Amino acid sequence: MTSSEKLQALQADVDVFDGATECTVLASLPHWGSLAVLLVILHCETRYGSVVTGPQVRGCKTVGDLLKLFPKRL
Amino acid sequence: MHSSITNVRLAGLAVSTGSQTRDFIADGLALGLDRVMLERTAQTIGLRERKVAAPGITALDLCEDAARRLLDAAGLDASSIDAVIFVTQTPDHSQPNNASLLHGRLGLATGAAAFDLSLGCSGWVYGLQQAALLCAHGGAARVLLCAGDTLSRLTHAKDRATDPLFGDAGSAALIERTGLAAAWHFELGADGAGANAIIVPQGGARMPHDSKPLTEIPDLDGNVRHAANLSMQGGEVFNFSLRQAPPAVAAVRRHAHYTVEATDGLVLHQANRFVITTVGRKCGFPAEKTPSDVVERYGNQSSASIPCALIHAFTEPLSARSLRLVLCGFGVGWSWGAVAAEFGPLVIAPIQPYPHSA
Numbered sequence: 001m002t003s004s005e006k007l008q009a010l011q012a013d014v015d016v017f018d019g020a021t022e023c024t025v026l027a028s029l030p031h032w033g034s035l036a037v038l039l040v041i042l043h044c045e046t047r048y049g050s051v052v053t054g055p056q057v058r059g060c061k062t063v064g065d066l067l068k069l070f071p072k073r074l
Numbered sequence: 075m076h077s078s079i080t081n082v083r084l085a086g087l088a089v090s091t092g093s094q095t096r097d098f099i100a101d102g103l104a105l106g107l108d109r110v111m112l113e114r115t116a117q118t119i120g121l122r123e124r125k126v127a128a129p130g131i132t133a134l135d136l137c138e139d140a141a142r143r144l145l146d147a148a149g150l151d152a153s154s155i156d157a158v159i160f161v162t163q164t165p166d167h168s169q170p171n172n173a174s175l176l177h178g179r180l181g182l183a184t185g186a187a188a189f190d191l192s193l194g195c196s197g198w199v200y201g202l203q204q205a206a207l208l209c210a211h212g213g214a215a216r217v218l219l220c221a222g223d224t225l226s227r228l229t230h231a232k233d234r235a236t237d238p239l240f241g242d243a244g245s246a247a248l249i250e251r252t253g254l255a256a257a258w259h260f261e262l263g264a265d266g267a268g269a270n271a272i273i274v275p276q277g278g279a280r281m282p283h284d285s286k287p288l289t290e291i292p293d294l295d296g297n298v299r300h301a302a303n304l305s306m307q308g309g310e311v312f313n314f315s316l317r318q319a320p321p322a323v324a325a326v327r328r329h330a331h332y333t334v335e336a337t338d339g340l341v342l343h344q345a346n347r348f349v350i351t352t353v354g355r356k357c358g359f360p361a362e363k364t365p366s367d368v369v370e371r372y373g374n375q376s377s378a379s380i381p382c383a384l385i386h387a388f389t390e391p392l393s394a395r396s397l398r399l400v401l402c403g404f405g406v407g408w409s410w411g412a413v414a415a416e417f418g419p420l421v422i423a424p425i426q427p428y429p430h431s432a
Contacts, residue, residue: 035115035118037308038309038312041312045352053313054309057309
């Protein structure tokens, strides 16, 4: 999957990312917080069957950083 | 660890909740939080109301009330109980244990055994296994299993990641030795390496309470807590639940030869609807067989959540007949417990707030 495809999938599952680009700083998203972290973990598990941890998600600065946590293939 | 225990039955259940209702949206608005954000969270996680204990009421009080109502409903005298097990993380004192205090309050026979288990969300299944062992191999004919907590006392009102989740409740169950009963299949486990992900750092022997003022520390989201508060790493708890609960459920189903279709219900620890629906789906169960609405009425009740869900979702059929159920709790201590068994018919005392007049 390309980064663009990953972003589209993320936006389809988690509306926190509506209108975001890969350059968007996570902290600038209006609804970024502990609930969003949970939703990202769930997205990764259900879409990719892969586990990301809370600290990994928290360690990302931008949406692009987040997308790099997800596997390249479904 | 797997165990199969035969010749035991669950004879009765009761749950007493806290008497005070807390509303998730109203509490958030009182803290100055955004309504839209609150409604989003309420919708996604499944938070609405929770029942917390009135000042001065403890898990011991809640469980005593549940036990008395259950004994009344079953028409049993307390002297017929051979052992009492109390599962709690919020005992009245560090010493003596809650089970001995309850033993005294109920007037159990001298010589009836009494001990506590220090467990939370997995604790009811652990306690059930211990009660079943006492009946099957320990010389007991009837065991009273009480499980409950007042976790709402451990959270900081400004910790919005933790405080809105918890309700207070106490449960009572009767487990009896019987003949010709099908086996109960248990899977108990723990991964202690992750145990600090849910922790109250201060108040035990490692970091005792002292006279110094508690320092409030904000986290990245602006939540506030101090060392005597419950701290929970939500993302890690979620991953732990997804990692450990489904294999445990699959293992007990395999031992019991229960297909999903032949199982009447999967009752998970009622952490929140988000966790329940995700774990239930990963266990292969349809939503209609996985009750998830208890937590929206009562909050996360720790070790009392599974008996509360059993009563809430299955009172009618469990009172009349036998159901094939799979139960699974998971949480503090990075511990989990699952059981597959036929439960019922049994005596059920309804879910009630305590004190009753409130």
